[in-house]
Amino acid sequence: DDETLLLASALVMDAKGGRTLEYILGAKYVRSYNLYNQRYLRWALSFCIALDLALAVFESPSVPGLSVPYWGTMILEILCLCYFTFRLFHAFYFQYSKVFFRDAKNVMVLSVIILTMVDMIGYIIWINVAPDTHPVRWSRPLRPLFIINFPAGKQIRRAFRNIRRSIPDIMNVLVLFILSVLMFALLALKLFYRRNMKYPNGDSYFNNYLDCVWDLYVLVTTSNSPDVMMPAYDRNSWSALFFVVYVIICLYIFMSIVLATVYNNYKKNLKNEVKEAVFLKRKKLARAFDLLKVHRGKEEIITHSCWKKLMGIILPDRSAAYTDLLMKILDRNNKNVLDKKDFLNVSDLLNVPLTEVKDRKTFLEKHIPRIYNHRISEYIKIGVRHKFFRYIFDILILVNAVFIAVDLDDADWFFLSIFAVEIICKLYTLGGKEFFQRFWNVFDLLVIGAAFVASIVEKIIGDTEDERSILDILLVLRVMRLIKIFGSIKRFKVILQTLINIGPSIVIYGGVMFVFYYFFALIGIEVFGGYIKYYGYDNHGDSTTLFCGNVRLNNSDFYKNRYCKNNFNNFAQAMVLILFLNFAALITSGFVLVTNKAARIYFYAFHVCCVVIVLNIFTAFILEAFILEF
């Protein structure tokens, strides 16, 4: 009956999409579950999460020019929180309470929502009662937890699950590594402190234990090499032996071991995840089969008419011939019924992208067939598909590159037009669907299209300050065209194709790193914001603007190297700083000067989380992806 079909179709769609929520098997609950999975509701969720995270740009301290009063961002935040709560309630509706509260993700989201509201109320009170005591929105670093814990971010959640399961093994290696660094630091202290050596800028050299630990840890990040070695090396050449041994053990060997451990765990977890996913999928399909089956003699089967009705719900747009074909593929015994073994393959089959012939006709072919199939048009199409068409345009790109290199910008209209003609020819020949399936065609369209738009804008704006910026953008787009040549050369095709194939996953892992960076950036903003300001280096200002607004930076390497714009004063600058903090631990020295040595804890935590763990997981992912593709 209808309810059974509804339940079965929901289970089959779950198996096809790899969804894992466990809902109550009743008609109204399943309808609610289907509503929950509607595309527009999920996009609204992603939009709210993105908006919630983006609020950091507008909240104080904000990016200059994008400041919004606190009640403005709070209203937006409350709207997002309301939608999150609505999603939670919706999910609570169609799940058993026990199941709902046993799922740590729901508990997390609920906690974060509650904590955020507590924080907002507290902040409102704080900023109205004592606005000068630097009120803090301490719940902001928790926002990335929404990305991890909402079922919308399935792949990001898989990445985080992988990280979580790898932690015990990684911790063993990390603890061993840290103990090694501590031991070498003890050794360095004993070897060097008696000599009272100093760095060129006057700082004491290996004079107390915590400084030893810091300098040696930074050496592992290679940020202070060879400066950390020079004072001892100048005094006695044999000191180099200590640093060489340290670098070999703690950098070359240990960092490789950390990567090996991360990679090993990654492969193991991936294998387990695949097994779990397959198991869950079969469980759901088995359940759907049990709902739809009838007994025929000793066997349990699903009839053809039942199948038609099921497909009517799952694939409403497809023709009857299509769904019959699917059943024929599944029906291995050719008996016009599906037994359990046949049925268990249905989700894999549904995931195969089959197209009907009527899909393959281009838009133009469908609407103006007489012109499209005319002889001249056929010649054009043969010409476009011929390899010389590609060679000609590759040569044109090379010529364009030469023109770009020698700054002959006037000829650019010619090239733009030529490449636009190429795109139009391809669109005509391949049709919209096939055109957009190939990465390079989309790339061309975006680059040339953006170049056209920018050229037109530039002509309109004329001779103003903004013209320079538009010209820069145009320039970028022109040079990007060169990338296409790489794709044509055969020896690069494999590498680039693999890269394009794993592109979406790279974006996912980029998301993982973004979560961690966001967390550390917000903490940095609260702790270090405002201590260092960027005023330029003219040294003509009054005493408050000298030394980047903080006299403690006088004579520091941080000031002399002009790092002042690397600060935590707003979200954008904080993110840039964090990205370069990976391999520039010396940025921390400035913040240590303006606060105190405890600032190093921030760097230690950042480096262990974001560089040692997350970056290695990214590397492990690329290693595994490449091995699978080759």
Next chain:
Amino acid sequence: DDETLLLASALVMDAKGGRTLEYILGAKYVRSYNLYNQRYLRWALSFCIALDLALAVFESPSVPGLSVPYWGTMILEILCLCYFTFRLFHAFYFQYSKVFFRDAKNVMVLSVIILTMVDMIGYIIWINVAPDTHPVRWSRPLRPLFIINFPAGKQIRRAFRNIRRSIPDIMNVLVLFILSVLMFALLALKLFYRRNMKYPNGDSYFNNYLDCVWDLYVLVTTSNSPDVMMPAYDRNSWSALFFVVYVIICLYIFMSIVLATVYNNYKKNLKNEVKEAVFLKRKKLARAFDLLKVHRGKEEIITHSCWKKLMGIILPDRSAAYTDLLMKILDRNNKNVLDKKDFLNVSDLLNVPLTEVKDRKTFLEKHIPRIYNHRISEYIKIGVRHKFFRYIFDILILVNAVFIAVDLDDADWFFLSIFAVEIICKLYTLGGKEFFQRFWNVFDLLVIGAAFVASIVEKIIGDTEDERSILDILLVLRVMRLIKIFGSIKRFKVILQTLINIGPSIVIYGGVMFVFYYFFALIGIEVFGGYIKYYGYDNHGDSTTLFCGNVRLNNSDFYKNRYCKNNFNNFAQAMVLILFLNFAALITSGFVLVTNKAARIYFYAFHVCCVVIVLNIFTAFILEAFILEF
């Protein structure tokens, strides 16, 4: 007969040892081959290779205090070359000429010997005719080729073969990477050069194309981050976007892809090598079987008496019972003869380390059994083997660590004695053989033994300058004892045990890196030696010693950072520089100032060879080793 047995035993020993030389199967040739493989001849070869490489320390420009006149080092070098030539002739004697000259290794060694002699003759003429024109020994960088091409360095040769076979695939990725850097450099040039920005020290910023390429390549090595970004970032915050995109693509993604390619190739080559080795082994054993077999009916077998005679040559020290046991293990059908399938397992069986019971008695047990097996002695042995024995001494090491940290050195005699007692007890209980089989026992013996020796030397020397150095060495040894505690903690045991297991292979790969470093160090000495000298930084000297002896370094970052001792003026300093050049490209800036911008080519070549290729192969090796061990 005897000759057949000789041939067969040689083939079996080849299969057992994995030797691959193809020699003429005649009695005198096989005898010559066996002589060639004698241990002392091979050790002499390794010694000569080491001596030949070590001459760089004594040749001009030499490490201060170790200078030897050129004819002295040349005499040693000629002696080494003579031995190499002798080895070549010896190998030529027992191989077919075609086979000998078809082997590229022999051709290489011959060429290097000839080139070295030409170089030496030319140098003798040069230095006597025109000694002031900086005579150059240009064949010295070729010396590492002896390590690679002599059959003695089998494992190093395998590592280089792996590198050689991986080059084509790695080149594809590298070329793509370099093209990307070139493209980004073009982009950077166009975006930034119009603005006439400058670095804080006055250098022009992204002003010409080659400088752009250099700065961006160094950014991939992370040596100039965030300095390379700051001028543009200060001017316009959006510039950060360019650098962020560049870092993500060229550093995170491309470097991971290079590692993935290297790792993929490494695994593939390893698999092929194992297959080849197995194939070669079986071929040799099959040939040995064909030599020894007799027909019995339809079958071809090896008789028991033949086996005994064979074992008499291969394992002359073993008892008849032992060799009979070996045959019983091989003889699966229990017919007291070996057929071909049985025989093919003989090399694997010979490689299994079996010990006879008489081996397992300790030295003391054999010689003073009455005292050794006495009741009190038994109690002592039980106590030593008990786990509390280990706990007590672990606690003692911890206490010792505390004493070291707070500098209570006087108590050290107490600890040294206690640990010596521990070693003596273990030696007594386990016996020499079992004691030396465990890594940690050997480690203890070395550390405590060296500490005793150093303490005694210190007492003898008394209060002199050298006392300080001895005290430092003592210190190092004390702290090293702490490493033992790591080995006791269970969660680290696995990691450390894996490390110890792959330790020998790590040394082999260290050898590979050493070969590359030696090559680049010698080239650097010839090209850059003498331009920068280290005179201290007092600034009180005359004009020749100011600015490290080269006025072009005035106002340079190289001089301000006091990098002057990082120079190519002798072999030891060159090797230290090379090791830190990996992640300190700014050292190159000093050499660019004192020569010209072509000096960057040296860094490019060094970085691509030693960091991008060799370091990644090292990482791939550790990845694979860890995965196999877990």
